[in-house]
Amino acid sequence: MADEIVAKHGTITLEQLAEMQPGMARLMVEYSQRFWTMYYAAKASNWALAKYMHSEMMKLGRIVPVVRPKYAEGMEEFERDYMGPLLAAIDGKDWTAFEAAYRRAIEGSDHFHDKFAKPFIRFRLPPDPPPYLEFDPDARPPK
Numbered sequence: 001m002a003d004e005i006v007a008k009h010g011t012i013t014l015e016q017l018a019e020m021q022p023g024m025a026r027l028m029v030e031y032s033q034r035f036w037t038m039y040y041a042a043k044a045s046n047w048a049l050a051k052y053m054h055s056e057m058m059k060l061g062r063i064v065p066v067v068r069p070k071y072a073e074g075m076e077e078f079e080r081d082y083m084g085p086l087l088a089a090i091d092g093k094d095w096t097a098f099e100a101a102y103r104r105a106i107e108g109s110d111h112f113h114d115k116f117a118k119p120f121i122r123f124r125l126p127p128d129p130p131p132y133l134e135f136d137p138d139a140r141p142p143k
């Protein structure tokens with residue numbers, strides 16, 4: 001019998017548990033959302049928020065070799081060539097460098113989607129920041 005674990009609502013097999021882990025498509029939705037947010041955080045000089053989004057993207061990247069090893073090398077390359085310069089710009093609080101690195105990273109995402117036979121996937125920066133987050137680093141709740 002397959003290894004089973006007892007979960008709150010019944011038993012599940014390790015295979016079922018593995019099957020439920022997010023694949024690339026699900027990881028990419030969160031990756032995009034954080035990438036989108038990172039842009040507007042940097043634009044608002046909310047460098048702490050930009051750095052947080054960057055770090056969460058890197059954490060997502062660490063899941064890739066575990067769940068989808070065939071993309072591991074590509075992800076490593078993307079992180080080296082595009083995420084590295086973004087982090088340097090965030091650490092330097094340098095908007096000009098950040099924006100240039102960000103535009104290059106979008107081109108990088110196109111490149112990797114082409115490389116992995118997904119040329120119909122093209123991330124494009126939304127014209128506005130996500131509406132549910134405060135971007136002003138000094139904001140306080142309205143009285």
Ligand code: HEM
Pocket residue numbers: 023024025026028029031032035071072073074075078105109112113116118121123
């Ligand atoms: C900032 C960089 C990136 C962004 C914003 C981005 C964005 C996206 C988006 C929006 C999707 C469609 C998700 C959906 O709705 O199903 C997607 C899918 C995908 N992305 Fe990315 N991506 C990036 C980098 C990469 C890199 C570096 C790789 C490869 C190493 C990659 C490989 C893929 C693959 C393979 C899919 C298709 C999912 C699947 O076949 O299961 N992406 N990406």
